[in-house]
Amino acid sequence: MGDHDTRPENTVIPTVRWEEPPDGPVLVLLDQTRLPHEEVELRCTDVQALVGAIRSLAVRGAPVLGVAGAYGVALAAARGYDVEDAVDLLANARPTAVNLAYGVERAAAAYRGAGQDEGPAAALAEARAVHAEDAAASTAMAAHGERLLAELVSGGGYRILTHCNTGALVSGGEGTALGVVLATHRSGELRRLWVDETRPLLQGSRLTAYEAARAGMPYTLLADSAAGSLFAAGEVDAVLVGADRIAADGSTANKVGSYPLAVLAHHHQVPFVVVAPTTTVDLETPDGASIEIEQRPGSEVTDLAPTPLGTQAYNPAFDVTPAALITAIVTENGVISPVTADRLAAVCAKRTGV
Numbered sequence: 001m002g003d004h005d006t007r008p009e010n011t012v013i014p015t016v017r018w019e020e021p022p023d024g025p026v027l028v029l030l031d032q033t034r035l036p037h038e039e040v041e042l043r044c045t046d047v048q049a050l051v052g053a054i055r056s057l058a059v060r061g062a063p064v065l066g067v068a069g070a071y072g073v074a075l076a077a078a079r080g081y082d083v084e085d086a087v088d089l090l091a092n093a094r095p096t097a098v099n100l101a102y103g104v105e106r107a108a109a110a111y112r113g114a115g116q117d118e119g120p121a122a123a124l125a126e127a128r129a130v131h132a133e134d135a136a137a138s139t140a141m142a143a144h145g146e147r148l149l150a151e152l153v154s155g156g157g158y159r160i161l162t163h164c165n166t167g168a169l170v171s172g173g174e175g176t177a178l179g180v181v182l183a184t185h186r187s188g189e190l191r192r193l194w195v196d197e198t199r200p201l202l203q204g205s206r207l208t209a210y211e212a213a214r215a216g217m218p219y220t221l222l223a224d225s226a227a228g229s230l231f232a233a234g235e236v237d238a239v240l241v242g243a244d245r246i247a248a249d250g251s252t253a254n255k256v257g258s259y260p261l262a263v264l265a266h267h268h269q270v271p272f273v274v275v276a277p278t279t280t281v282d283l284e285t286p287d288g289a290s291i292e293i294e295q296r297p298g299s300e301v302t303d304l305a306p307t308p309l310g311t312q313a314y315n316p317a318f319d320v321t322p323a324a325l326i327t328a329i330v331t332e333n334g335v336i337s338p339v340t341a342d343r344l345a346a347v348c349a350k351r352t353g354v
């Protein structure tokens with residue numbers, strides 16, 4: 001089994017930070033495309049730079065996209081750019097994670113409601129509120145998720161498989177699914193974290209392994225195609241993943257490769273758990289077929305390994321798991337299981353933010 005880093009826990013990762021130097025406000029991003037070997041910050045002073053960072057996944061992960069989008073509106077307002085243009089550019093930078101448009105609209109509504117003079121301050125205050133609410137949601141989900149695992153997995157010593165990256169890098173706090181894993185690690189209940197490398201952009205091997213090492217978790221990396229043999233060997237007690245958009249019927253879009261894990265989990269009678277704040281739920285999207293799946297450049301696949309020139313590649317960023325294959329959805333307002341439209345609507349109705 002793989003070794004793990006033994007450095008002291010240090011899970012605070014400032015993914016997104018607002019600064020106000022003398023020459024004007026800046027949104028500072030930890031460039032996730034440079035991790036795990038380089039911790040490089042991008043300093044965005046205009047919306048185009050932030051949109052570029054979102055599209056290149058320098059900043060990525062549904063909840064933090066909402067936070068960054070809200071700060072993007074505040075940046076436009078503070079620097080005198082056309083706010084409505086900024087709203088359009090930011091909200092459409094990536095189509096699947098509903099959190100992005102949600103955060104952008106929160107700050108935009110605050111700006112519009114405050115009038116010209118107070119607009120920039122109102123947009124910034126709302127962005128900070130979105131940021132703080134996401135951090136609080138992360139803490140609440142960790143607690144709900146830990147209690148759920150105690151109910152689902154007997155005997156403690158959890159062996160959890162996760163896909164993509166869902167830790168502090170994607171959150172105002174300690175994350176979504178990986179935030180739950182971190183809580184079990186702190187409680188001494190984490191026996192093994194299985195980390196899918198998550199092709200083609202390798203969020204698992206680059207980012208989840210980075211976060212697991214920083215936290216001192218017992219983790220082992222695996223090729224995505226090796227997950228099936230772990231299930232067959234009885235080495236997985238639960239699968240925990242994040243989400244980018246949850247439709248009204250509970251269908252969930254998440255990083256491509258999540259749906260096959262749900263099918264494997266169902267076949268092997270292993271709990272498949274989605275951890276996501278209610279800002280990821282879109283009750284206006286009726287079902288999974290209605291979720292727009294981002295299609296990314298084929299070069300992200302063909303550049304990974306030697307391929308003949310001119311090779312075409314199919315590269316959807318996400319896939320959709322039907323509610324019937326999801327054991328539970330963990331939100332900041334509680335756990336829903338089984339996953340039904342009514343339960344989903346009820347847990348969203350408790351949302352304290354806008």
Ligand SMILES: CSC[C@H]1O[C@H](OP(=O)(O)O)[C@H](O)[C@@H]1O
Nearest residue numbers: 060061062164170242243254255
């Ligand atoms: C819980 S948010 C993280 C979520 O976002 C990731 O997608 P991407 O890396 O393309 O932003 C992936 O779907 C994760 O589950």
